[in-house]
Amino acid sequence: MSTHSTGPAPYPRAEVSPPSGELFPHKHLLGIWGLDPTAIKHLLDTADGYAEQNRQAKKSTDKCEGLTQINLFFENSTRTLMSFEIAGKRLGMEVTSMSTGTSSIKKGETLLDTAATLNAMRPDVLVMRHADSGAVKLLSEKMDCAVINAGDGRSEHPTQALLDALTIRRRKGRIHGQTIVISGDVAHSRVARSNIYLLNAMGARVRLVAPSTLLPKDVDRLGVEICHRMEEGLEGADVVMMLRLQQERMQGAFLPSLREYYQFWGLTHEKLKYAKEDVLVMHPGPMNRGVEISSDVADDLDRSAIEEQVEMGVAVRMACLDILTRGLREEDGQ
Ligand code: CP
Numbered sequence: 547m548s549t550h551s552t553g554p555a556p557y558p559r560a561e562v563s564p565p566s567g568e569l570f571p572h573k574h575l576l577g578i579w580g581l582d583p584t585a586i587k588h589l590l591d592t593a594d595g596y597a598e599q600n601r602q603a604k605k606s607t608d609k610c611e612g613l614t615q616i617n618l619f620f621e622n623s624t625r626t627l628m629s630f631e632i633a634g635k636r637l638g639m640e641v642t643s644m645s646t647g648t649s650s651i652k653k654g655e656t657l658l659d660t661a662a663t664l665n666a667m668r669p670d671v672l673v674m675r676h677a678d679s680g681a682v683k684l685l686s687e688k689m690d691c692a693v694i695n696a697g698d699g700r701s702e703h704p705t706q707a708l709l710d711a712l713t714i715r716r717r718k719g720r721i722h723g724q725t726i727v728i729s730g731d732v733a734h735s736r737v738a739r740s741n742i743y744l745l746n747a748m749g750a751r752v753r754l755v756a757p758s759t760l761l762p763k764d765v766d767r768l769g770v771e772i773c774h775r776m777e778e779g780l781e782g783a784d785v786v787m788m789l790r791l792q793q794e795r796m797q798g799a800f801l802p803s804l805r806e807y808y809q810f811w812g813l814t815h816e817k818l819k820y821a822k823e824d825v826l827v828m829h830p831g832p833m834n835r836g837v838e839i840s841s842d843v844a845d846d847l848d849r850s851a852i853e854e855q856v857e858m859g860v861a862v863r864m865a866c867l868d869i870l871t872r873g874l875r876e877e878d879g880q
Contacts, residue, residue: 570869574686574693577702578743586711586747593712593858593865600636600861610871611638613670618660619696620646620676625831625856626696626705630673633863639671657681661688670871674698679736692870697736700762706830707740709862711748713855714785717826722749725782727821728770729755730789730811730838733762737830738789742768755779757811759801776811780820787828788813788839804837813839818849826851 569588578586599605615634619627627643634641644664651660657676664672671692674682679699686693697703715721726745732738732754739762745752746769753771754761765772773779780786791807801807818825827839827849835841844850 567873575704575866575870576683576686576695578704578707578740583747586744589708589865590712590715592869593861596864597858597861606636608638613639613871615639615641615671616664616669617643618672618674623675625859629859630863632860633867637864637867657685658688661685665689670874671867694866700734701736702740703736704740705862705866706737707744709855709858710741710828711744712858712862713851717851718784724784725751727753727755727779727783727786729786731760731791732756732789733760734792735789742770753779776817777820780817783821783825785826785828786821790832791834791837808837812837813843815842818843828855
């Protein structure tokens with residue numbers, strides 16, 4: 547994993563913090579929608595501290611000792627699941643990841659009965675991913691503990707947007723005023739939606755570059771610029787986020803062929819010439835190399851922040867777990 551020490555200094559943090567409840571007055575993290583810039587900044591500032599701690603030899607604390615975290619993933623994951631497990635353990639939590647494939651869900655138990663069962667075990671945090679938009683919110687209404695959305699359908703993936711924002715802020719020094727291009731399969735992407743909400747809230751200029759078949763139906767209400775040609779869309783970009791083509795969520799024909807998609811929409815060094823010289827390339831992963839991005843661009847350490855995004859994922863998830871359990875720890879006098 548590359549650890550880029552060059553670039554602007556980390557964003558300055560406030561020296562004296564008010565109680566966290568004033569800065570993040572929410573029980574759950576279900577989406578970026580509904581968070582104000584103060585809450586987003588508080589999460590990013592806290593994560594920045596963990597990013598530094600994670601680069602030390604000793605990475606763990608006992609801050610959340612005695613608390614229990616359950617990870618409940620109904621869809622596959624490498625980055626989000628592993629980083630939530632590592633994040634909880636680095637904070638001293640007991641972390642259990644339920645294997646949905648071998649659970650009683652396979653015997654027909656409903657999502658709400660599963661929620662009631664897990665709730666009876668008294669976890670302090672539940673992290674959930676589900677294929678249906680709104681499933682995580684539904685479950686949060688049945689749980690006594692904090693619930694974190696690790697991705698629900700096409701709706702939101704808030705911790706991905708936060709780790710993307712932290713990566714941009716550390717590399718570029720700020721989010722406000724940056725021209726950020728989000729390109730590819732926006733229609734099926736919860737990552738894109740959470741990023742659009744966050745980047746707009748923090749004052750970035752967001753431009754979507756995609757064929758019209760891969761834009762969401764409500765795109766006109768998202769407060770973004772839209773381009774249908776890569777060369778035009780990349781003009782003046784400070785950051786370009788490429789999105790995975792989510793063929794598992796596509797019903798019907800959205801594309802002519804993968805080869806043509808790459809020709810028109812795949813990010814190559816040739817197309818990247820239209821962006822600013824110091825453009826930062828991002829991808830939430832997993833990547834389809836040779837479909838939405840060339841290997842040369844993905845592996846170009848001068849441009850690509852893809853590994854750093856993964857690194858920031860652990861820091862952001864530590865910040866989310868820390869902030870959402872702070873009330874519990876304050877009750878216990880910790
Ligand atoms: N970016 C992301 O959510 O990756 P995983 O599906 O591997 O968690």
